[in-house]
Amino acid sequence: MSVGTSRGSEAPVLLTGFAPFDGQRVNASWLAVQEVARTWSGPTSLVVERLPVSFESAPRVLLEKVARYRPRLVVAVGEAGGRSAVSLERVAVNVVDASIPDADGHQPVDEPVEAGAPVGYLSGLPLRACLAAVRRTGVPVEISGSAGAYVCNAVFYRLMAAVEGGGIAAGFVHVPRTPGQVREGEPAMVTPDAALALRVVLDTVLAGV
Numbered sequence: 578m579s580v581g582t583s584r585g586s587e588a589p590v591l592l593t594g595f596a597p598f599d600g601q602r603v604n605a606s607w608l609a610v611q612e613v614a615r616t617w618s619g620p621t622s623l624v625v626e627r628l629p630v631s632f633e634s635a636p637r638v639l640l641e642k643v644a645r646y647r648p649r650l651v652v653a654v655g656e657a658g659g660r661s662a663v664s665l666e667r668v669a670v671n672v673v674d675a676s677i678p679d680a681d682g683h684q685p686v687d688e689p690v691e692a693g694a695p696v697g698y699l700s701g702l703p704l705r706a707c708l709a710a711v712r713r714t715g716v717p718v719e720i721s722g723s724a725g726a727y728v729c730n731a732v733f734y735r736l737m738a739a740v741e742g743g744g745i746a747a748g749f750v751h752v753p754r755t756p757g758q759v760r761e762g763e764p765a766m767v768t769p770d771a772a773l774a775l776r777v778v779l780d781t782v783l784a785g786v
């Protein structure tokens with residue numbers, strides 16, 4: 578699924594979320610991405626895409642969109658259960674250790690994302706500036722040292738490998754689950770707050786590229 582808004586002649590921003598997984602009916606990342614799209618006013622055009630929670634398909638779909646749209650900025654967004662703050666992911670690691678099967682029933686354990694490839698890639702986003710800018714909104718935010726070892730980390734890894742040296746700013750952000758997804762007392766964030774944080778991240782990066 579992809580949605581284009583504010584069509585322009587310049588390279589767009591590509592923002593992705595994920596389909597529901599782990600028995601959930603929604604994915605907080607896709608709710609937040611849709612909210613960003615709904616309230617987007619440019620001037621850069623925005624393309625959003627929902628990725629399947631699949632080790633095989635998600636990177637392929639994402640990299641197809643990168644090739645098709647040639648965006649100036651790519652931010653992939655996922656949902657992180659148990660977290661209470663928006664997580665600006667610092668590093669993608671070349672490890673898969675799935676605790677649950679993906680959408681295709683695959684559950685790799687202790688495998689590389691890509692055999693023989695570098696151990697990791699750092700985010701291409703200006704994390705410190707993004708952290709400061711999101712903090713000013715009051716939305717809880719942190720720089721995270723691990724995007725996990727599931728589909729999000731694998732997508733982050735393949736994204737960074739694909740854009741290396743290509744002049745495309747790229748990175749990964751995890752958002753907490755929404756209050757509707759969790760039991761009382763568990764960490765959550767309302768979609769407008771997550772969307773605000775994403776919008777501020779995009780604006781901060783665009784201001785510098």
Ligand code: PCA
Nearest residue numbers: 595655656727728729730
């Ligand atoms: N979160 C999972 C995969 C899809 C998503 O939204 C993760 O953190 O790997």
